Amino acid sequence: MQWIKALQYTASALLLMTAASSPAMADYPNKPIRMLVGYAPGGAADKLIRPIADRVSKIIGQQFIIEYKPGAGASIALDITAKAPPDGYTLHITDSGPMVILPNMRKMNYDPIKDFTDVAMIAGGGTVILVRPDSPAKDIRQLIAMAKKDPANWGYGTSGIGGVGHLAGEQLKVIENMNISHVPYKGGNPAVVELLGGHVPFLFSSLGSAATQISAGNLKPLAVTSMQRSVLLPDVPTMNESGYPGFDAAIWYAIVGPRGLPADVMAKLVPAFNEAMKDPSIVKSVNADGYDVIEMTPDQMAEQIKKDLAHWGNIIQKAGVKDE
Numbered sequence: 170m171q172w173i174k175a176l177q178y179t180a181s182a183l184l185l186m187t188a189a190s191s192p193a194m195a196d197y198p199n200k201p202i203r204m205l206v207g208y209a210p211g212g213a214a215d216k217l218i219r220p221i222a223d224r225v226s227k228i229i230g231q232q233f234i235i236e237y238k239p240g241a242g243a244s245i246a247l248d249i250t251a252k253a254p255p256d257g258y259t260l261h262i263t264d265s266g267p268m269v270i271l272p273n274m275r276k277m278n279y280d281p282i283k284d285f286t287d288v289a290m291i292a293g294g295g296t297v298i299l300v301r302p303d304s305p306a307k308d309i310r311q312l313i314a315m316a317k318k319d320p321a322n323w324g325y326g327t328s329g330i331g332g333v334g335h336l337a338g339e340q341l342k343v344i345e346n347m348n349i350s351h352v353p354y355k356g357g358n359p360a361v362v363e364l365l366g367g368h369v370p371f372l373f374s375s376l377g378s379a380a381t382q383i384s385a386g387n388l389k390p391l392a393v394t395s396m397q398r399s400v401l402l403p404d405v406p407t408m409n410e411s412g413y414p415g416f417d418a419a420i421w422y423a424i425v426g427p428r429g430l431p432a433d434v435m436a437k438l439v440p441a442f443n444e445a446m447k448d449p450s451i452v453k454s455v456n457a458d459g460y461d462v463i464e465m466t467p468d469q470m471a472e473q474i475k476k477d478l479a480h481w482g483n484i485i486q487k488a489g490v491k492d493e
Contacts, residue, residue, distance in 0.1 A: 197257055198230070198257060198437070200258065202258050203233070203236050203259055204261070205261040206235060206238070207244070208237070208243055208328060209355050209358055210237055211357075211358035213357050214262050215235070216377045216380075216458050217455065217460070218235070221445055222235070225441045241330075243329060244277060244278075247279055247285075248279055250285065250426065255427040255430050256430075256434070257430055257431070260288065261425050262424055263422070263423055264420055264421060264423070265477060269281060270332065270485070271330070273485045274490065274492045282474065284427070284428050285425040286427065286428055286435070287425055287471050288442060288467060289442035290421060290423045290470045291422050291423060291455075292461065292462055293419055294419060294420065295393040295396075295407070296420060297399070298373055298390065299364060299388045300370070300371045300388070301388065302388070309408070309411045313347070317347060323370055324350035324351065325351060325352065325373060326354060326364060327372065327374075328355075328360050328378065335353065336418055337373050338351060339351070340416065343487075357374055357379070360372055376401055377458035377460065380401060390405045392407060392408050392411050393405055394416065394418040394419070395417065396409055396417045396419075401459035402459065421463060435467070439466075446462050
């Protein structure tokens with residue numbers, strides 16, 4: 170009988186070990202969660218996620234470890250996310266560039282529809298066209314006139330290939346029949362630094378990357394690319410108001426994880442991010458970076474991604490945008 174009891178004990182122990190190791194039954198989260206950022210420190214994604222991650226960490230009882238994986242238009246971070254274990258301990262703040270623009274320009278190592286679990290849409294808004302304060306251009310029309318006179322020595326900077334800024338710049342080139350170069354950087358902050366140093370004539374920048382320098386008077390905004398004026402720059406006209414009717418190039422930021430996040434993990438993460446994005450202090454920080462909070466369920470987010478894939482694919486085809 171002793172061996173029967175021993176066998177029963179062993180079987181019970183194995184069952185308990187299996188249950189404890191199962192993601193669906195684990196006490197999630199029981200260790201820090203890494204949050205991947207696809208750009209260099211100091212950019213819009215970095216600025217947005219820090220207060221949000223801090224708020225969510227207080228709700229779920231675990232801290233977030235921010236990891237920067239810049240490069241390839243922020244697609245490196247998405248590729249890492251797609252290959253991570255679906256246990257809820259790797260999340261990523263992504264944006265519309267690597268999710269719905271780049272996949273229309275080149276073959277990616279991930280499928281934006283199939284390889285991710287959509288957790289939360291958090292914020293969105295337009296990009297801003299910037300010059301140095303000493304630029305003679307007082308508005309976007311003057312800037313374009315200057316670029317047309319000497320296209321060989323003109324180019325526009327962005328946070329990387331395949332981002333909304335890149336597509337906005339290419340749209341403008343088509344409209345104005347300009348042949349100026351695109352100068353991509355590994356994130357919004359490096360691009361702003363290059364503009365400040367006079368190494369590029371103007372930028373299509375995320376508002377978050379440029380907000381501090383605009384407020385300090387170190388950069389001059391000429392126009393925003395969304396259809397509505399920015400909450401951060403209410404006096405700066407839209408491209409639509411500046412003589413480019415229908416010009417609309419907006420960006421969104423969202424939280425994704427690897428495909429197959431367990432239901433119990435989603436049951437913790439989704440409400441936590443929803444609660445955080447309703448916090449007045451978070452709304453204030455998002456607005457301070459020039460964006461509006463976006464409220465969507467994971468299902469609505471998935472539909473938005475599908476819609477935007479088709480939308481940007483159509484623009485890329487019409488503009489003849491090529492991978493650089």
